[in-house]
Amino acid sequence: MSPRRRSSEAGATTATTGERDRIRRGYLGLALCHEMKQPLHSLNLNLELLSKRLAKVPGADGHDLEGPMQALGRVVDRINDCLDNFASRSLPDASRPKGCAIAPSAPG
DSSP states (O other): OOHHHHHHHHHHHHHHHHHHHHHHHHHHHHHHHHHHHHHHHHHHHHHHHHHHHHHHSTTOOTHHHHHHHHHHHHHHHHHHHHHHHHHHHHSOGGGSOOOOOOOOSSOO
16 A cells, blocks of 8 residues: 555544544533523523512512513523524534535446
């Protein structure tokens, strides 16, 4: 085997290993986003429940708490959007569909 061919095969192996590492890092990023979003969803749900419960309390002035609770909800939504953006950028290229050109192998 020629040295040139061996070096190109070695490069292909390295590229394949690098590609695998990149894919693993991408899926690790997605898993991290998922784990961070779970408590955010819980926080958002509990904010909604608290808001509804405060509205039912007789004589309670919910207007004092309405602004801070909405602000907290917006913060949760902003963090959630940032995590969605990070997750979409973490997707490895291998998981995205690619077009391919199909051509006949023999003239016919």
